[in-house]
Amino acid sequence: MPNIKILSILSLAALAVGQWFIWSYAPLEETMGVVQKIFYIHMPLAWWALVSFFVVFVASIRHLMKRDAGSDILAGAAAEVGVLMSGLALVSGSIWGRAAWNVWWTWDPRLTTTLIMWFVYAGYLVLRGSGMGGERRALVCAVLGVVAFLDVPLVFYSARIWRSVHPAVLASQGGGLEPEMWRTVLVNLGAFGVLWLTLVLGRFGLGRAEERARALLLGGREGA
Amino acid sequence: MNGYVVAANAAVWIALGAYAAYLALRGQGIAKRLQQLEMLRDSKDK
Numbered sequence: 001m002p003n004i005k006i007l008s009i010l011s012l013a014a015l016a017v018g019q020w021f022i023w024s025y026a027p028l029e030e031t032m033g034v035v036q037k038i039f040y041i042h043m044p045l046a047w048w049a050l051v052s053f054f055v056v057f058v059a060s061i062r063h064l065m066k067r068d069a070g071s072d073i074l075a076g077a078a079a080e081v082g083v084l085m086s087g088l089a090l091v092s093g094s095i096w097g098r099a100a101w102n103v104w105w106t107w108d109p110r111l112t113t114t115l116i117m118w119f120v121y122a123g124y125l126v127l128r129g130s131g132m133g134g135e136r137r138a139l140v141c142a143v144l145g146v147v148a149f150l151d152v153p154l155v156f157y158s159a160r161i162w163r164s165v166h167p168a169v170l171a172s173q174g175g176g177l178e179p180e181m182w183r184t185v186l187v188n189l190g191a192f193g194v195l196w197l198t199l200v201l202g203r204f205g206l207g208r209a210e211e212r213a214r215a216l217l218l219g220g221r222e223g224a
Numbered sequence: 225m226n227g228y229v230v231a232a233n234a235a236v237w238i239a240l241g242a243y244a245a246y247l248a249l250r251g252q253g254i255a256k257r258l259q260q261l262e263m264l265r266d267s268k269d270k
Contacts, residue, residue: 008244033226034226034229035226035228035229037229038228038229038232038233041232041233041236042232045236084239084240084243087239088235088236088239088240091232091235091236092232092235092236095228095231095232095235096228096232098228099226099228195240198244199243199244199247202244202247202248202251203247205251206247206250206251206254209251209254209255209258210254212258213254213257213258213261216258216261216262216265217261219265
């Protein structure tokens with residue numbers, strides 16, 4: 001897929017620019033110092049993970065309505081990238097928590113709802129990989145893809161609804177960030193967005209190719 | 225450099241790199257498999 005090659009180069013370039021913004025452009029935060037720079041990769045990972053799960057939700061609804069293989073493959077691709085990114089957001093957040101709050105983990109609403117979301121979508125991936133038959137598996141996964149999305153708005157609003165030690169950066173105006181810090185956040189959001197698109201499209205293409213190989217294999221067996 | 229920053233960056237970039245490499249290698253593998261299957265189908269059709 002030539003488009004994926006171009007997108008891969010683009011995402012590498014965008015991530016490099018993002019790194020320059022983090023290490024050379026953004027000022028050092030007064031209280032946390034260099035540890036605050038974890039935020040610039042943590043937040044885009046969490047943000048694009050939520051976008052992934054929204055894509056799973058939309059693709060699952062589409063699959064339930066049209067029963068097309070493409071929607072099912074797209075939902076699987078987005079879920080895989082979402083689980084990877086939310087997992088990394090949890091890991092980077094945990095490291096940040098150890099440096100900032102002196103604990104690796106705390107049962108805070110934002111952290112707890114994110115962990116639940118991670119387990120739900122990890123379960124979704126396990127279900128996708130199960131030996132259940134093709135169309136039946138796609139249907140069950142589509143239903144789970146819709147139901148699982150219930151937790152996503154909870155993750156997003158958890159820091160605002162309940163008392164949370166987790167900062168709600170987008171909720172507060174400016175989030176206590178300096179303009180240079182905001183620019184760094186936005187550049188990295190964009191860079192991780194290009195990476196997210198590359199990974200989802202790459203995984204989608206792979207899923208399509210696997211489907212085609214399966215069809216050829218079945219066709220060959222039926223013909224034999 | 226602070227240890228926490230190094231750990232967070234290492235975890236993120238190694239995992240993302242490993243996943244991208246997995247996709248690329250699996251993509252190459254499936255492309256070869258598809259080529260073989262298509263050749264097999266064409267030879268049967270003849």
